[in-house]
Amino acid sequence: MPVLTRLIPSPVSVDIAAGALDNLAGLLADQRISSSGRLAVAISNGSGATLRQRLAPALPGADWYEVAGGTIDAAVQLADAMRSGHYDAIVGLGGGKIIDVAKYAAARVGLPMVAVATNLSHDGICSPVSILDNDAGRGSYGVPTPIALVVDLDVIRQAPARFVSSGIGDVVSNISAIADWELSHRETGEQIDGLAAAMARQAGEAVLRHPGDCADDAFLTVLAEALVLSGIAMTVAGHTRPSSGACHEISHALDILHPRRAALHGEQVGLGAAFAMHLRGEREQCRLIVEVLRRHHLPVLPGDIGFSTEEFVAAVAFAPQTRPGRYTILEHLDLTTDEIRDAYADYVKAISS
Numbered sequence: 471m472p473v474l475t476r477l478i479p480s481p482v483s484v485d486i487a488a489g490a491l492d493n494l495a496g497l498l499a500d501q502r503i504s505s506s507g508r509l510a511v512a513i514s515n516g517s518g519a520t521l522r523q524r525l526a527p528a529l530p531g532a533d534w535y536e537v538a539g540g541t542i543d544a545a546v547q548l549a550d551a552m553r554s555g556h557y558d559a560i561v562g563l564g565g566g567k568i569i570d571v572a573k574y575a576a577a578r579v580g581l582p583m584v585a586v587a588t589n590l591s592h593d594g595i596c597s598p599v600s601i602l603d604n605d606a607g608r609g610s611y612g613v614p615t616p617i618a619l620v621v622d623l624d625v626i627r628q629a630p631a632r633f634v635s636s637g638i639g640d641v642v643s644n645i646s647a648i649a650d651w652e653l654s655h656r657e658t659g660e661q662i663d664g665l666a667a668a669m670a671r672q673a674g675e676a677v678l679r680h681p682g683d684c685a686d687d688a689f690l691t692v693l694a695e696a697l698v699l700s701g702i703a704m705t706v707a708g709h710t711r712p713s714s715g716a717c718h719e720i721s722h723a724l725d726i727l728h729p730r731r732a733a734l735h736g737e738q739v740g741l742g743a744a745f746a747m748h749l750r751g752e753r754e755q756c757r758l759i760v761e762v763l764r765r766h767h768l769p770v771l772p773g774d775i776g777f778s779t780e781e782f783v784a785a786v787a788f789a790p791q792t793r794p795g796r797y798t799i800l801e802h803l804d805l806t807t808d809e810i811r812d813a814y815a816d817y818v819k820a821i822s823s
């Protein structure tokens with residue numbers, strides 16, 4: 471009998487701990503990511519610029535690149551600027567936007583990328599995808615998984631609370647995404663990767679069931695680990711299906727229809743997941759997700775993030791167009807605008823009672 475195995479691209483090092491940033495230079499050398507110390511470090515003008523003063527003495531061979539924002543243009547400009555540097559690797563130091571820009575730029579020039587997260591806003595810290603703004607709104611771009619990940623809990627605690635709790639919405643939405651994947655398997659025959667589904671589901675459940683909050687290191691560790699597992703689950707599957715279903719279609723629709731008023735990714739997909747669970751008739755699961763979102767001060771109604779009921783209804787109606795070929799509860803039900811409006815009214819009553 472042949473023995474079948476598969477090799478899964480994943481980080482060679484994941485360091486999640488208080489004070490982890492102090493060992494960044496040692497990690498790069500010990501893992502042979504950069505023996506020469508020639509690094510390109512992408513930072514924002516916020517948390518990254520502050521941490522530069524702390525890290526620069528330990529990284530004397532690094533060149534520092536300030537990135538203006540999370541756009542495709544910024545990523546291309548960063549890649550072009552790095553081409554003549556003869557670097558061993560690129561370090562993305564900052565929040566989700568900087569890490570996504572650094573991942574894309576590293577892929578463009580063929581360098582390994584190290585993610586150093588200063589917040590936990592979404593699962594992009596370890597995913598094979600960069601979410602970047604473009605002329606059409608916001609797009610997803612396939613990239614290699616980071617070769618290493620560093621999450622310093624001391625730094626995370628100093629991040630704005632909203633940029634940490636957003637990650638809760640993103641990882642909890644895995645539960646809705648897996649339900650959509652299973653629905654597609656039953657209705658269309660789409661193949662499910664059991665390992666990817668298990669990793670994504672358990673990541674979501676770990677955060678959903680944890681009693682702690684963002685002031686608790688134990689909870690922050692579970693959240694960071696869950697975001698890492700979500701990213702690796704997408705790598706295992708070879709696509710975003712383990713973490714992206716109707717919840718993400720709704721979020722993408724809000725981004726496209728209202729690009730100047732888009733909330734944080736995790737805020738939108740958490741709301742989308744709760745509503746998608748309601749559409750499935752999973753009322754107890756919907757209520758549990760809503761309770762957890764509320765406990766962590768995340769939105770459960772579109773008004774919580776500045777969208778009217780009609781804008782949300784229109785986004786749900788438009789959502790299937792954002793991922794042609796993907797089958798979720800939205801495609802399955804194929805609701806009219808009036809039916810979506812009625813379903814939303816029922817959702818509001820259900821979570822208010």
